[in-house]
Each structure stands twice: as structure tokens, then as C-alpha cells.
Amino acid sequence: MQPSPAEIARTLAAGHLPAVAHIACHPGPLPVRHVTDAQGRPLLLVPSDGTLTTALRPQPGNDDTALVLDIRDVPPMSTSPALGRVWVSGWAVRLSGDEARAAALDYADTDACGDLLDIGESQALYRMDVAEVRFERHEKLVEIDPDDYAEASPDPLRAVEFDLIADLADHHVTEMSDYVRRQLGKAARPGDEPRVVRLDRYGFLVRMGSRSARLAFPRPVTDRHDLAHLLHPILCSRCSA
Numbered sequence: 001m002q003p004s005p006a007e008i009a010r011t012l013a014a015g016h017l018p019a020v021a022h023i024a025c026h027p028g029p030l031p032v033r034h035v036t037d038a039q040g041r042p043l044l045l046v047p048s049d050g051t052l053t054t055a056l057r058p059q060p061g062n063d064d065t066a067l068v069l070d071i072r073d074v075p076p077m078s079t080s081p082a083l084g085r086v087w088v089s090g091w092a093v094r095l096s097g098d099e100a101r102a103a104a105l106d107y108a109d110t111d112a113c114g115d116l117l118d119i120g121e122s123q124a125l126y127r128m129d130v131a132e133v134r135f136e137r138h139e140k141l142v143e144i145d146p147d148d149y150a151e152a153s154p155d156p157l158r159a160v161e162f163d164l165i166a167d168l169a170d171h172h173v174t175e176m177s178d179y180v181r182r183q184l185g186k187a188a189r190p191g192d193e194p195r196v197v198r199l200d201r202y203g204f205l206v207r208m209g210s211r212s213a214r215l216a217f218p219r220p221v222t223d224r225h226d227l228a229h230l231l232h233p234i235l236c237s238r239c240s241a
Contacts, residue, residue: 001202002203003155003202004148005135006145006148006151006152007152007155008086009086009135009144009152011155012071012083012084013040013042013069013071013088014035014036014110014154015034015035015036016110017071017072018071019031019032019033019034019069019070020032020070021052021067022070023065024067025059026055029070030051030052030055032052033045033111034069035106035111036110040149040150040152041128041129042092042127043103043106043127044056045115045119046123046124046126048121048123056092056094056126064091064093065091065093066089066090066091067089067091067092068089070085070086071085071087071088072084076161076165079207080197080198081198083137083198084135084138085135087133087136088128088130088132089133090130090132091129092127093126093127094125094126095124095125100119100120100125104119104125130146133149155201156221156223157199157223161198161199164227165197172235175234175236176194176234177192177194179234180206180213180215184213189208192208192209193209194206194213195207201220201221201222203215203216203217217230218230
């Protein structure tokens, strides 16, 4: 199995990657801090006095502002392929009172930054209602149904992908190489030195020179600890269970 476009879009939009906002009636993109809540709605953390707040101010007669959140993948390694790019379009409204407090808790689930304590003073929190999601990869654009996007979940390993790949490269090269060769069977070539370059809940991508192959886990993993349990027989073949 591989992640669906909706799952990749949710992973890219989750808040671990930098984003820029294209805001209606404002020239040029603006960098913005964000995460997404459990329904995939972006939460924007914005200085109360600044260009971004001014740009997000609704036009007369409106209570929200149209914008597009633009997020590109940043591969964990220089040899890793990028997952692509996602555009999340919708309308943002400034939160206050109980709504702001509840959204701040949602924000802290992904990024427990100190600025959340200043919401209502030096910081403001906006929530986007999602109207359209587009995902681009290898110059191919896919329209994602907003309901499919909302129901998908971000990859639980994305925030630690670099650490996991680095650990495999630093401490488990021989074990992973042996495992990959066994999985590839006759497709493996003499002299192949497989290296893990991407990893997600469904499996990992290995690169062998100019070739690459995706190997699936027996089941999707739920978190880092679940992955460690799944990989234990591979990485510690001589260890006792």
C-alpha cells in the first residue's frame, strides 16, 4: 500500500512544513505559521500587528477572508524525493473567546509554542474553512475532494522521518541491506547498497544507485513505537524476542 493523495495532502498541511499564504486583494505571498486541526482545517498563528493581520482583515460587509495556503514538501535527506505540493483554499476568520482557546489547544497538539499564551494580545489565531484542495506531484495536478481530505489523517511518522532514516543509516545499514535484498529477490543486483530515503506508515522507499523500490510493511504503523516493534525482527535478528 501507499499513501493516498488525500493522506499526502493532510501530511503536507499538518504544520511540520513552512507555508505561504496567497490572500485575496493582497499582492504577493506571505509566510505564515500554521497547523491543522483534527478535521484538517488550517489554524494560522499571526502577530496581531503586522502585514499578515492587515491582509487577513475582511473586506467591508464580510466576516472572513479568502486565501490559499501553499505548502511544499521538504525532503528529509538530500537524496530523498519530494512528496509534492499542496494548495488548500478557503476562508479564514479570526477567532476569539472560547473558540480561540479551544483552537489554541488544537494548535498545541502539533506545536506547543509559547506564542499561544499571547493569543488575544500580541498574537491572533485564525481558522480556515476548507473549500478546495489540490495536490501536485511530478507536474501532475490532482483535485482532492474536501471531504476525503477531512477524513484522511496525516502520516504519524512525518515529524520524525529524518530521525528514523538517520538512525537506520547510522546503525542498521547491514541489517537493512540484507532485508531489502531478501525482499527484492532476483531483482537485487550484485553490488547493490540499498539506502532508505523515505519512510511512512505504509512502508519505505529504498534507493540503489539510479534505481529505487518501495517495500511495504505487513500493516500500517500507528506511531514511532509501533514501527520499532515492527522492525525489531529485521534489525535485531540475533536478539531474543
